[in-house]
Amino acid sequence: MTRIQVTVGGNVLFATLDDTTPGQDFAAMLPLEVTLTDYHGIEKVADLPREIDTSGAPASYKPETGDITLYAPWGNLAIFYKPFQESRGLVRLGEFDGPIDALIRDGSIPVRIEATD
Numbered sequence: 001m002t003r004i005q006v007t008v009g010g011n012v013l014f015a016t017l018d019d020t021t022p023g024q025d026f027a028a029m030l031p032l033e034v035t036l037t038d039y040h041g042i043e044k045v046a047d048l049p050r051e052i053d054t055s056g057a058p059a060s061y062k063p064e065t066g067d068i069t070l071y072a073p074w075g076n077l078a079i080f081y082k083p084f085q086e087s088r089g090l091v092r093l094g095e096f097d098g099p100i101d102a103l104i105r106d107g108s109i110p111v112r113i114e115a116t117d
Contacts (some may be wrong), residue, residue, distance in 0.1 A: 001029040003093070007112040011102035014116070015068060016062035017094035022070060023075075025053040026093045031114035034077065036103065042082040044103055051075055054091050066096040079103060 002017040004027070017023040031072050034046035043063075063069055063080040070091040071078050078090070081104050103109060 001092075004030065004113055005115045005116050006096075006103075007114075008098065008102040008109060013096055013100055013102060014098065015094055015096040017068070018092060019059070020092075021053050021055045022057050022091050023093050027115060031112060033110065033112050036077075036079065036109040036111055038106070039078070042084050043073070043078060044109065045071070046077045048075060048077055052093075054089075057091040060086050060088045061092050063090060063092070064095075066100055067092060068094045068096070082106045088105040 001019045002023070004015050004017060006013045006015060017027050018069060029049065036044035036046045048068045054072050062067065062085065063085050066078045068080045069080065070093055071089055072091055073089045081100055
């Protein structure tokens with residue numbers, strides 16, 4: 001597992017990526033600067049610079065609050081701040097280690113994601 005930090009303004013949020021092919025491939029992209037935007041009032045999304053290897057990932061996933069995921073059909077990062085129904089093409093990458101309140105605000109949110117190990 002890879003520990004990461006997500007810097008949002010003056011806040012640093014810690015998370016752990018899963019020890020899976022998709023989680024490891026996402027970790028290989030770091031450090032990464034993206035701009036998160038709100039999607040349907042349940043998640044923050046951002047485009048990624050390349051596709052993530054989803055080998056071995058289940059066909060669908062039911063996200064919970066704090067999950068870091070990939071929506072494979074669009075190739076975007078999706079961080080859930082509310083739980084959602086099981087969705088085909090959603091791949092779990094990891095989860096935040098604590099509250100994600102700093103991400104729950106209106107407008108575009110620039111963030112930096114980097115490994116802490």
